[in-house]
Amino acid sequence: MPVIRFVREGRDVECFPGENLRDVAVREGIQLYGLKGQLGNCGGCGQCSTCFVSVVDESGREALTARTPVEESKLRRRPEEWRLACQALVERSALVLTRPQVRLPDAEQRLEAARQAPLPEGPIAWPVPPGMEESDDELDELSEAITAKADEEA
Ligand code: FES
Secondary structure, three states: OOEEEOOOEEEEOOOOOOHHHHHHHHHHOOOOOOHHHHOOOOOOOOOOOOOEEOOOOOOOHHHOOOOHHHHHHOOOOOOOOEEEHHOEOOOOOOOEEEEOOOOOOOOHHHHHHEEEEEEOOOOOOOOOOOOOHHHHHHHHHHHHHHHHHHHHHH
16 A cells, blocks of 8 residues: 655655545645645645645656646646645655645755655555454455355365
8 A cells, every 4th residue: 555755744654545645634634735725725626726745756756646637737837746636646655745835944855865765565455444353254254165165066
């Protein structure tokens, strides 16, 4: 499962494949918005252009879904690596700088350190919701029964 490294915040966050990048940040309490966006934003509709992020690792650019038509329009005059978090779905691990329009103290050192540290792989299995742990045992029993039945018939 993907891990998003939020460079400004110094945090690695696990997420589900296909999860919306803005939703991941909001869920984790990561501030995506500058002052303008904090005062008012579109809530993830791609209309306010305040949820900028920059994908700061070369391989990470393909870790998010391709730019949407909304982004192509809204990001015309912005760097190629910028995205609107609300329009991007996470497919693989990536390094992301929130609010790239805001100065990052010691930017070069922090970006280089973030690029050098290997990204953790993240969990390899979907989390089991609370109270559902027993169902795995039931599935295992069912799987064994099906295998045994198939062996009998062979
Ligand atoms: S939240 Fe408004 S454009 Fe992303």
